[in-house]
Every structure is written in C-alpha cells, then in structure tokens.
Amino acid sequence: MKTIFSPVQLAHDPKHEISDGMLKPAVEIPSRAEIVRSRILETGLGEILPPEEFGLDPLARVHAADYLTFLESFWERWTNAGRSGEAFPFVWPVRELRTSPVPDHIDGLLGRYSFDAGTPLGEETWFAARASADAALTAAKLVAGGERAAFALCRPPGHHAHGGFYGGYCFLNNAAIAAQWLRDAGAEKVAVLDVDYHHGNGTQAIFYDRSDVLFLSLHADPLEEYPYFLGHADETGEGAGEGFNVNFPLPLGTDWAGWSTALKAAADRISRFAPDTLVVSLGLDAFERDPISKFRLTSEDFLRLGEELAGFGLPTVFVMEGGYAVDALGVNCVNVLSAFDG
Numbered sequence: 001m002k003t004i005f006s007p008v009q010l011a012h013d014p015k016h017e018i019s020d021g022m023l024k025p026a027v028e029i030p031s032r033a034e035i036v037r038s039r040i041l042e043t044g045l046g047e048i049l050p051p052e053e054f055g056l057d058p059l060a061r062v063h064a065a066d067y068l069t070f071l072e073s074f075w076e077r078w079t080n081a082g083r084s085g086e087a088f089p090f091v092w093p094v095r096e097l098r099t100s101p102v103p104d105h106i107d108g109l110l111g112r113y114s115f116d117a118g119t120p121l122g123e124e125t126w127f128a129a130r131a132s133a134d135a136a137l138t139a140a141k142l143v144a145g146g147e148r149a150a151f152a153l154c155r156p157p158g159h160h161a162h163g164g165f166y167g168g169y170c171f172l173n174n175a176a177i178a179a180q181w182l183r184d185a186g187a188e189k190v191a192v193l194d195v196d197y198h199h200g201n202g203t204q205a206i207f208y209d210r211s212d213v214l215f216l217s218l219h220a221d222p223l224e225e226y227p228y229f230l231g232h233a234d235e236t237g238e239g240a241g242e243g244f245n246v247n248f249p250l251p252l253g254t255d256w257a258g259w260s261t262a263l264k265a266a267a268d269r270i271s272r273f274a275p276d277t278l279v280v281s282l283g284l285d286a287f288e289r290d291p292i293s294k295f296r297l298t299s300e301d302f303l304r305l306g307e308e309l310a311g312f313g314l315p316t317v318f319v320m321e322g323g324y325a326v327d328a329l330g331v332n333c334v335n336v337l338s339a340f341d342g
C-alpha cells in the first residue's frame with residue numbers, strides 16, 4: 001500500500017514532557033517517523049508520497065474555530081509575551097472553574113486549550129500538525145478513490161486531541177479529520193477502530209453523539225493508565241450516538257490472548273455496523289517493550305493484527321498514533337501493514 005508522509009512533520013521536535021509528575025525527556029520525537037519511513041523503504045511496502053494540502057476547512061469540520069486560531073497564532077503570542085522555548089500549560093479550567101470568557105493571557109490560553117502538561121507546543125508545532133493531518137486526508141482520499149488501503153504516517157499523532165483542546169502529544173485529531181472527510185466525500189458510515197495502548201478520548205468525544213461514525217477502542221483500563229478520565233466500558237454514546245461508542249478497557253499486562261479476544265468482539269460490532277470505510281488509529285504502543293506502556297504484544301502479534309484487519313474486508317485508512325519503542329517501531333508498524341497487504 002501507499003504511505004503518505006511529509007518531512008514538515010519532523011519539524012515538531014519536543015525536548016521535554018511533563019509526565020509521571022516530573023520533567024522528562026520527550027518520547028514523541030521525530031525519529032519515530034524516520035524509523036517507520038526507513039522500514040517501509042527497506043521492505044518495499046509501497047510508494048511514499050507527500051500529502052496534498054487540504055487547507056483549514058476539513059480541520060474545521062472537527063475542531064472549533066477558536067481552537068484552530070489559538071494553535072495558528074500561538075507562537076507569535078508566546079514570543080510577544082517574552083517567552084521562548086517549548087511551552088507547557090500549568091493551570092486548567094477543571095470542574096467548578098469557567099471555560100468562558102476565554103482568557104487574554106498566554107498562560108490562561110494554554111490551559112484553556114489543553115488537558116495535560118505532557119504535550120509541549122513549539123514554534124513548528126502548528127505546521128507539523130497540519131502536515132500530519134494532510135497526510136491523513138490524503139490517505140483518506142486515496143481510499144475514497146478506490147485504493148484498498150493507504151497508510152498515513154502521522155506524527156504528531158492525533159487521537160487524544162478533542163474538538164477544542166490538545167493533549168497526549170496530539171494537536172489535530174488526524175483519524176477524526178479523515179473519518180469526517182470520508183463522510184463528506186460520500187461514505188454513509190465510517191468506523192474508527194483505535195488499537196493504540198491509550199484510550200482515544202479525543203476521537204470518542206468528537207463522535208460521541210453520532211450514529212454515522214462508530215468508534216471502538218482497545219486500550220489499557222483508565223483506572224490504571226493515561227488518560228485516566230475517559231475510556232470506561234460504560235461510555236456507550238449519547239443521544240443519536242447511543243450504542244455507537246464501544247470501549248474495551250483491558251488490564252495492564254494484557255497479551256495477545258486477551259487483546260485478540262477484544263479485537264474479535266470489536267470485529268463483530270464493526271461487521272454488524274457495515275461501514276463503507278474503516279479508519280484504523282494505529283498505535284504500536286501495545287508492544288511488550290514499549291517504554292511507557294504495559295501490554296505484551298510481540299512483533300509477530302502485529303503481523304496477526306494486520307491479518308485480522310484484512311479479514312474485515314473493508315477499504316481501510318491507517319493513521320499512525322503512538323508507539324515509543326523507537327528501535328522496534330518500524331518493524332511493528334510495517335508488520336501490520338504488510339500482513340494486511342498479504
């Protein structure tokens with residue numbers, strides 16, 4: 001299958017993150033994309049094409065206009081405020097605090113438009129995030145045009161980004177943007193299957209009240225793992241979306257036996273939904289040696305995942321999400337894709 005990737009995506013180059021209560025080296029780094037790109041070239045998976053530029057309209061179908069304006073204007077405001085280097089929020093409008101009016105101060109804006117301090121925002125973030133979203137859109141367009149599948153080599157990733165705030169290394173929700181674009185291009189029903197180790201809270205929230213986009217996520221139980229505040233099994237959708245959100249929270253330590261049982265249940269639900277197109281939020285952080293995760297999938301299990309997904313028999317847009325064992329990320333990612341190709 002074809003891969004979509006732009007070198008502009010490498011320009012987002014965070015140095016640190018705040019996680020585990022500490023300032024730590026960033027794990028969502030440019031080499032993640034480079035190693036996947038190298039492995040694609042090495043294995044001959046298929047051509048690597050640059051994204052088309054789709055502009056802001058398809059982003060605004062999923063994200064709030066004021067949030068996009070914040071991202072676009074952030075660096076100028078940050079430097080005008082006398083700040084330099086990557087930016088971290090440190091105060092948020094939780095529970096009894098107000099989300100409007102939106103503050104004027106840069107630190108208020110950072111908190112208003114984020115949900116964690118693990119996601120540094122830098123000079124090139126907006127451009128890299130847009131290129132990443134364009135990669136997802138270009139892959140969606142290839143599949144809408146008749147390709148069986150396409151791979152958007154997205155980074156920064158997307159599935160933690162909500163309509164109006166960023167977090168979890170994600171700024172623009174690439175998978176949601178692709179799914180909405182597919183709907184607007186004529187697909188009546190789209191399923192988004194999120195296999196990243198972490199719950200796809202952003203994608204869930206974006207489609208929570210809709211029955212035209214089925215969201216399913218296999219992930220570590222939020223009682224024990226990031227993002228902690230969404231991803232439980234009783235989140236089944238609301239209003240017209242009731243029954244169209246399906247979470248499979250799994251215990252830490254889950255291996256292929258447990259994971260593939262949930263995958264089968266997800267496959268059954270997708271089959272009953274009968275979508276025109278499948279979007280896979282392809283995180284590779286369920287890997288046994290992932291440095292921030294605690295599932296136990298092996299590199300061979302990612303081949304099995306590719307085979308299972310091919311068995312769905314659906315036009316499929318793969319959108320990369322997480323995966324932080326950089327040395328193995330190329331092999332694991334391309335294992336899924338090459339096994340899907342058969």
Ligand code: SP5
Nearest residue numbers: 019118157168169226292321322
């Ligand atoms: C796209 C994606 O995978 N985002 C994940 C964001 C997770 N950020 C919080 C990381 C907390 C890591 N805790 C690791 C404990 C073991 N050292």
Ligand code: ZN
Nearest residue numbers: 196197198322
């Ligand atoms: Zn993840």
